[in-house]
Amino acid sequence: MAPALDRSGLLTRTFQMSEAVERFVGAARAFFYEVALSGRQCPVCGGRLAMSGESRCRCETCGQESDPTCAFQRCPACGGSPRLRVRRYECEICGMDMPSRFVFDGLVFDVEYFRQKMEEHRQRTAGRMERVREMLAASRSPAIAAGPLDLANHPGLLDALDALVDGSPVALQIEPRSRFDLKAYQAHVQANLGTLGRDFDEIPALRSDDRFDRVWRFIAVIFLAHEGRVRVVQDGEEIMVMQRETDREGQDISGELEEADGVEGLVG
Ligand SMILES: [Zn+2]
Ligand SMILES: [Zn+2]
Numbered sequence: 132m133a134p135a136l137d138r139s140g141l142l143t144r145t146f147q148m149s150e151a152v153e154r155f156v157g158a159a160r161a162f163f164y165e166v167a168l169s170g171r172q173c174p175v176c177g178g179r180l181a182m183s184g185e186s187r188c189r190c191e192t193c194g195q196e197s198d199p200t201c202a203f204q205r206c207p208a209c210g211g212s213p214r215l216r217v218r219r220y221e222c223e224i225c226g227m228d229m230p231s232r233f234v235f236d237g238l239v240f241d242v243e244y245f246r247q248k249m250e251e252h253r254q255r256t257a258g259r260m261e262r263v264r265e266m267l268a269a270s271r272s273p274a275i276a277a278g279p280l281d282l283a284n285h286p287g288l289l290d291a292l293d294a295l296v297d298g299s300p301v302a303l304q305i306e307p308r309s310r311f312d313l314k315a316y317q318a319h320v321q322a323n324l325g326t327l328g329r330d331f332d333e334i335p336a337l338r339s340d341d342r343f344d345r346v347w348r349f350i351a352v353i354f355l356a357h358e359g360r361v362r363v364v365q366d367g368e369e370i371m372v373m374q375r376e377t378d379r380e381g382q383d384i385s386g387e388l389e390e391a392d393g394v395e396g397l398v399g
Contacts, residue, residue: 160235167199167233174202185237200231200239215241259367266368316351317360320372324361328373 136144164182171180178192186200200220204213211224213231218238220229231239282289319337323329331352336344352372355361364371 156236163235164233171199171203173197182233185235186231186233186239188233199233200229204229204232215239217241217244262368311347311350313351313354316347317355320348320351320355321360321374324372324374326374328362328371331370331372334372 168180168182168188172178173180173190173193173195174197175195176190176193178190180188180199181191182199183189183196186198187196188199189196198215200213201215204220205211206213206222206225206227206229208227209222209225211222213220213229214223218240220231220239221227222229282292316337320334323334331349334348334352337348338344352361352363352370355372356363360375362373362375364373
């Protein structure tokens, strides 16, 4: 019976095994490429070809790089040449799928396609940032033009100032501004979300349709989100406010909006 292995012995054996498998795969790939290229010559100078990657080869004489699938394979149905479409080859005449005979165990990428996708993605992100910047700039209030001071305009202010100087306090008769009732705004926002949620701009005003009401609705949303009672997802200029229901697992769409492009995962 073979002696029992301890943990480190087992690990050493595992690494040795994995190295042996890697060596074997390397040798198998070299053999596969050799067979695939046998009898093939550089289309430019007739020199010897060597594979430099999946469906990439290089002439050992003139250094010309080429795609052997496009150079040597033909469509079995119509004789057309293959062309690379994103990640697979197809016949450029009849459109039939043409698995490459020059790909061992990897994938072939249309590098130009992915470069273009990344560029479009970058431009979209930059455009989104620009729109947000413009939106913020437009929402800035204009500079305040300070007119001449008119103390008499505020009832009781002059009396109060006199009293301050005299040292005899007088109650000020200034009308208080309407106060922000956070609880009322929070209840109002939650009552208007519906089951799925709502675009922030569609939540109706609570008191009046002025800027303060909008600011207070927004503060209420931020507090609700902070307390974990709603979820806020921003997508471009839209702010979606959603009821947070802890028992609805697996329906979190916030992550999906972020990944909507799906390009990052493919190109490092
Ligand atoms: Zn050559
Ligand atoms: Zn064809």
